[in-house]
Amino acid sequence: MNFEIVILGAGISGASFANKIVKFAKTLLLDAQDITKRPKSTNIFPFHNKSYIEESEWANEKLFPIYHLKTNYMGSTFNGIINSEEFGRPLGKVVYLEKLLDRLIQKFEERGGIFKDKQKVIKINKYNDHLEIITNSGQTYSCKLLVFATGSRALDLQRSMGFDTPDEYVGIYCHFHGDEDKLNENLDVNYLFHINTKISRNGPLFINKGKERLSIGFLGDNQPIQELSLKLNNIINNYKKIQPFIEGLTRDSKAIVAKISKHPIKSFSRERMLVLGEAAGLVTPFFYEGILCGLVSAEIASYTTKSLIENNSDFNQLSLRQYDNEITRVFRNFFKNGKGSEYIFYSAGSNMQLIWDSYTKSIFKDKKLRRYIYEAYQIEDIEALTNYDTSRDRYAGERMLANLPFLSKISLAPFFLKARFIL
Numbered sequence: 001m002n003f004e005i006v007i008l009g010a011g012i013s014g015a016s017f018a019n020k021i022v023k024f025a026k027t028l029l030l031d032a033q034d035i036t037k038r039p040k041s042t043n044i045f046p047f048h049n050k051s052y053i054e055e056s057e058w059a060n061e062k063l064f065p066i067y068h069l070k071t072n073y074m075g076s077t078f079n080g081i082i083n084s085e086e087f088g089r090p091l092g093k094v095v096y097l098e099k100l101l102d103r104l105i106q107k108f109e110e111r112g113g114i115f116k117d118k119q120k121v122i123k124i125n126k127y128n129d130h131l132e133i134i135t136n137s138g139q140t141y142s143c144k145l146l147v148f149a150t151g152s153r154a155l156d157l158q159r160s161m162g163f164d165t166p167d168e169y170v171g172i173y174c175h176f177h178g179d180e181d182k183l184n185e186n187l188d189v190n191y192l193f194h195i196n197t198k199i200s201r202n203g204p205l206f207i208n209k210g211k212e213r214l215s216i217g218f219l220g221d222n223q224p225i226q227e228l229s230l231k232l233n234n235i236i237n238n239y240k241k242i243q244p245f246i247e248g249l250t251r252d253s254k255a256i257v258a259k260i261s262k263h264p265i266k267s268f269s270r271e272r273m274l275v276l277g278e279a280a281g282l283v284t285p286f287f288y289e290g291i292l293c294g295l296v297s298a299e300i301a302s303y304t305t306k307s308l309i310e311n312n313s314d315f316n317q318l319s320l321r322q323y324d325n326e327i328t329r330v331f332r333n334f335f336k337n338g339k340g341s342e343y344i345f346y347s348a349g350s351n352m353q354l355i356w357d358s359y360t361k362s363i364f365k366d367k368k369l370r371r372y373i374y375e376a377y378q379i380e381d382i383e384a385l386t387n388y389d390t391s392r393d394r395y396a397g398e399r400m401l402a403n404l405p406f407l408s409k410i411s412l413a414p415f416f417l418k419a420r421f422i423l
């Protein structure tokens with residue numbers, strides 16, 4: 001079957017792009033999974049994601065069951081709480097991502113797009129005027145433009161088409177259930193982000209609280225799956241700090257292991273091909289936030305390819321450079337922030353815990369810093385993202401240095417100075 005555009009991957013990047021572009025091109029969306037078996041995913045969806053989805057989705061309580069009102073950046077001693085009530089509107093909503101994806105796929109089909117799941121693409125052949133896509137069930141499709149939105153799950157295929165691939169990490173999480181009142185009694189924030197070097201040196205322990213479910217997990221180290229599950233069980237059964245949050249809730253027996261890739265690749269397009277979202281390493285390197293980057297890269301892909309379609313482009317490499325240029329322009333400052341934070345929090349060796357604890361203390365003590373963090377949740381749109389102000393992150397660094405114990409302040413001053421050059 002012939003299409004103008006084939007999108008590989010119906011995650012947030014691919015499903016969101018599919019919905020935008022289907023109005024302008026005959027589009028096929030393929031996914032390797034049986035989407036009726038997609039695991040539950042309870043995620044944080046800050047206001048800065050809102051302008052990339054439609055109002056009807058945002059208002060749908062099945063997809064977005066609850067407002068995100070408070071975050072706890074939890075340290076060993078201090079809780080760095082961002083309470084939206086201190087500054088104005090909520091921080092965003094909590095999304096049941098698997099339900100949002102079902103809805104986006106349904107809407108794509110209503111708009112005339114073709115969706116097929118259980119179609120793992122295993123090979124792509126290049127011809128002068130089209131690409132041929134072959135799936136593991138022996139189906140063949142052809143298209144003028146192929147879009148990789150395959151997250152971390154088709155990196156070999158991506159490499160085989162001449163793209164670089166981002167650095168791979170791994171996460172694990174599981175869900176707990178209870179009624180809304182019990183969840184609220186246990187935990188009065190929607191998002192808890194906690195660094196403990198005994199858990200991971202590359203990422204946080206997190207809790208995301210929805211309406212009648214919460215997920216708990218951690219991100220970062222690249223250990224074998226069995227070790228990850230044992231560690232998660234150990235945390236859930238024995239880590240004192242989190243016991244009150246899960247007390248009396250029912251646990252799903254199955255934990256979900258998920259790869260996550262970060263550090264953007266050098267080039268996001270090739271002749272007749274684009275890469276979106278996590279497959280391109282567009283995930284913030286400190287928070288591991290991937291939904292925003294997936295949505296924004298889908299938006300950029302949509303306005304750049306729309307103009308190429310209107311001009312009967314053959315999607316040559318030169319014409320697709322527009323997409324690369326836009327991604328670089330829009331994310332430049334935002335990723336400087338991510339890189340600076342990643343350096344400060346994950347590369348401090350034996351001082352890592354000390355630095356995290358100084359951050360949580362700074363949030364606790366400093367209203368200006370809390371406001372800056374609150375405002376980062378609120379970034380309105382692509383222009384605001386493009387103009388992201390990194391001086392706010394330098395302020396955060398100054399507060400953290402100031403709140404360190406006296407001797408550490410002196411020994412770590414050069415470390416913090418280096419971070420200023422990244423920002």
Ligand SMILES: Cc1cc2nc3c(=O)[nH]c(=O)nc-3n(C[C@H](O)[C@H](O)[C@H](O)COP(=O)(O)OP(=O)(O)OC[C@H]3O[C@@H](n4cnc5c(N)ncnc54)[C@H](O)[C@@H]3O)c2cc1C
Pocket residue numbers: 008009010011012013014030031032033042043044045119120121122149150151152153154157170171172173208217218219258259260276277278279283288289290291292294
């Ligand atoms: C534990 C964990 C918690 C997270 N929490 C948050 C959060 O709260 N907020 C946030 O913003 N981000 C969060 N992230 C990151 C975020 O979820 C991801 O970065 C984002 O969802 C990636 O979207 P994507 O569409 O680019 O890729 P994916 O969601 O990975 O989608 C890729 C799709 O491609 C399909 N696919 C793969 N290979 C093939 C193939 N060969 N053929 C056909 N289809 C294929 C897959 O089946 C999949 O459906 C979290 C990540 C993890 C691991």
